[in-house]
Amino acid sequence: MRAHRLLALVPLVAVAVLVPGAPASAGAAGDYPEFPYAPTAYTEPYRGQVHFSPAAGWMNDVNAPLYADRVYHLFFQHNPHGLQWDTMHWGHAVSPDLVHWTQRPIALEPGVHPGNLFSGGGVVDTANTSGLRTGDRAPIVVFTGTDGVSVAYSNDGGETFQAYDHGRKVITMPAESRDPKVFWYAPDRRWVMVVWSGAGGNAAHFYTSPDLLTWTFASRYAAGWLFECPDMFPLPVDGTGAVRWVLNDASGEYVLGSFDGTTFTADAPEPKRMDEGDNRFDGSIYAGLTFSNLPGGRIVQMAWMPGNHGNVWTGSATFPVELGLRSYPDGLRVTRTPVAEIDSLRGAAISWSDRTVSGDGSGDPLRGASADAYELTAEFDTATATASRFGFRLGVRPDGTATRDVAYDRAAGTLDGAPLATVAGRIRVRMIVDRGQLEIFGNDGRLSITRTVAFDPGAYGLSAYAEGGSVHLVSLRLTPLRPAWGSGEPTLRGDVAGPWHAAGGTWTDTADGKRGEASGDGFYLGASSGSDFTYEGDVRLDTAVAAGLTFRGHYTLTVDAVAGVVKLWRPGRDIAQAPAPVARGRFHHLRVVAEGSRLRGYLDHAATPLIDATDDAYAAGPFGLNVFQGSAVLQNPSAAAAGWQQNLGGSWAPADGAWTAPGDGVAGRRTGDGFYLSARSGADFTYEGDLRVVSGRAAGLTFRAAPGATGHYTANVDTDGYVKLWRPGRDIATFATDVVPGRTYHLRVVANGDRFEVFLDGRAAPVISATDDAYAAGLFGVNVFDGSCLIQGVTLH
Secondary structure, X not given: OOHHHHOOOOOOOOOOOOOOOOOOOOOOHHHOOOOOOOOOOOOOOOOOOOOOOOOOEEEEEEEEEEEEOOEEEEEEEEEOOOOOOOOOEEEEEEEOOOOOEEEXXXXXXXXXXXXXXXXXXXXXXXXXXXXXXXXXXXXXXXEEOEOEEEEEEEOOOOOOOEEHHHHOOOEEOOOOEEEEEEEEEHHHOEEEEEEEEOOOOOEEEEEEEOOOOOOEEEEEEEOOOOOOOOEEEEEEEOOOOOEEEEEEOOOOEEEEEEEOOOOEEEOOOOOEEOXXXXXXXXXXXXXXXXOEOOHHHOOEEEEEXXXXXXOOEEEEEOOOEEEEEEEEOOEEEEEEEEOHHHHHHEOOOEEEEEEEEEOOOOOOOOOOOEOOOEEEEEEEEOOOOOOOEEEEEEEEOOOXXXXXXXXXXXXXXXXXXXXXXXXXXXXXXXXXXXOOEEEEEEOOOOEEEEXXXXXXXXXXXXXXXXXXXXXXXXXXXXXXXXXXXXXXOOOOOOOOOOOOEEEOOEEEEEOOEEEEEEEEEEEEEEEEEEOOEEEEEEEEEOOOOEEEEEEOOOEEEEEEOOOOEEEEEEOOEEEEEEEOOOOOOOEEEEEEEEEOOEEEEEEOOOOOOOEEEEOOOOOOEEEEEEEEEEEEEEEEEEOOOOOOOEOOOOOEEEEOOEEEOOOOOEEEEEEEEEEEEEXXXXXXXXXXXXXXXXXXXXXXXXXXXXXXXXXXXXXXXEOOOEEEEEEOOEEEEEEEOOOOOOOEEEEEEEEEOOEEEEEEOOOOOOOEEEEOXXXXXXXXXXXXXXXXXXXXXXXXX
């Protein structure tokens, strides 16, 4: 979507600016992925309860909706720092069922990912045609940019994304272009991209690729109506018949036709509309996109609702709908129907049948009814009706006035102003009514109308009415809808199952993990329990006296900054404690090993426990987190993770940077150089490990380091394209080679006196062989530079 068109879009109510006077800013790799949102209960006025909206900030186009590893992903154009369009990011939300959404940290961030991160699509490369897979998960590959297309990909289920080939455009187009959508074309076993181009007028350009990375121009479909955000997908006629292809644009205008893998041919040139709402970039529905990789071959669509806004967010998404293609007397039409997963939101319904609603208000079955978010379904007998108009009043206030009417006009043959023919003398109406959204479906999806309506807070009444006569109401059902906001954890990583719940204290999300604050003890408990296990996690004391890991529901292992100890306790008893160098403002890693009545506590990856005690008060119970007297951030609670594999023995401590253990290694993050140093030192040795740059520049092995890393040697892999051996003040040697973010590289360093050899990925010969005599011995550690990294298998021989 074009930037300059949206800059003029201003919310129509007074709003609170999230960052006063500040535009959205590009981030840094050392802070990625960003989670900049203030806490919200998603209960603000006009905030949809069953429609996704961002926790805060601006939302526009839906991007790359897809299904991967049993999770639905929704990406979207996003300014997380203000309520107007500015400096596009890709926001991210996930759902287990298409309706309960949890917002995640930023997926694509300017300053971290190159180019202008405009609208685009995405796929799950299940066959690894791209060769981008680095582990056992299929890559999520997304497409973005303008005047050409750039690629980013994720090998960790959408947690982080890397730019392919430093953001180089895999397609370059000579004129204004944007909004690539990609899909798999099975008959030719290759990928197809459809992208909007303004070259010579509005058109969809088609490209093909065997691997998502190399693209060949195939054809061009020109149409004056076809503007922005194209989507294309096949639909069987009446569910089982011949397949027709649908090509639509951002406004939801579409044509049907055939597609042979390279060329689209329309059955007729004049477009139809999927939805009769205000289909403009400043209206009520725009830039819809269908999900990729859905099980069962369903075609499900979500779109942007520009007109919905509150005091901390602008824009929301439509409720997901399943698309179909049905035959009608006037031809084939795309139908839109709310997904069946809406069942999980439904409360107890109230139903009526065989009622006559009159113009004097008699016969209204909804008299006195009220609901917040709800579904309303009705069937009217138009053949016997005498009323000129009939329908529903929504958002009825105590004085009897209503925020919105939805009516069928018999003379005009319209529902809410849009044409809808009767079927066998009947009209069927289905509505999803929310605090700021209204979606109307007529005759089982034949008609779709999406509106934004700012229902008055607290005005939850509704009524059925008729004008100029009466109408027979064959059936009516009112179903309250429970809030769809997910119970997932936006920033708390780990393998302890949820839902989590607070048992004392206040718990909120930050970019670094779950922040707990309490005046006494506060607990945050997961849904899974254990008896014998290894349970570990990371704890950063900010203002708190202590914080730690809770297990078996009652035991807690804490770090205490005031007493300078690690302590194991339960209600009524301090079981054991040991002196420890506990510091505020840095992450400490805690690990508990519980075997029957024996309980051991470890600090900062040490091989020897600081606490080895017995207590038999509790044999099993839930896992959780704890904070005491102040605030702390806790992350990565894991009871079944492989952990960080290293053999250096003693404890580790940071010398700049944030260092945590996410369960599959140690993760570092820093703008500039950050070091994590062990207590082990050495002079001559072989030292090796697996290094992955998650985002940014470099990761490495540090050795012969002084305390605080004021002096050291480091061998690293750098995404600028080399392996480097360096020390402060001198780059000793480099070896040119591709280093791709997200891939794991193995480095082995052999140090013997003043001679150093660096081996890459198991090669028999060193890629660096050099001499330097600045440091004869020192500490071992790991390094990150201008970004984030994951390091595993650190081994000293």
